[in-house]
Amino acid sequence: xxxxxxxxxxxxxxxxxxxxxxxxxxxxxxxxxxxxxxxxxxxxxxxxxxxxxxxxxxxxxxxxxxxxxxxxxxx
Numbered sequence: 001x002x003x004x005x006x007x008x009x010x011x012x013x014x015x016x017x018x019x020x021x022x023x024x025x026x027x028x029x030x031x032x033x034x035x036x037x038x039x040x041x042x043x044x045x046x047x048x049x050x051x052x053x054x055x056x057x058x059x060x061x062x063x064x065x066x067x068x069x070x071x072x073x074x075x
Contacts, residue, residue: 002040006046010025012024
């Protein structure tokens, strides 16, 4: 059996060897969301995506956005 960790929830679409696209729904089993596809003998396990370690900066090319997103000096 093959195990695939996925970040999609609640359903996962995948392709079988005969070309069919199959959708399976993840269900809570114990502490995790997972499902086993009987057609391709694959177990899909949901893993929440981790936050990015890369710091993201505001682009100088984008126009300012009104609201709580602007810096204090932009007003």
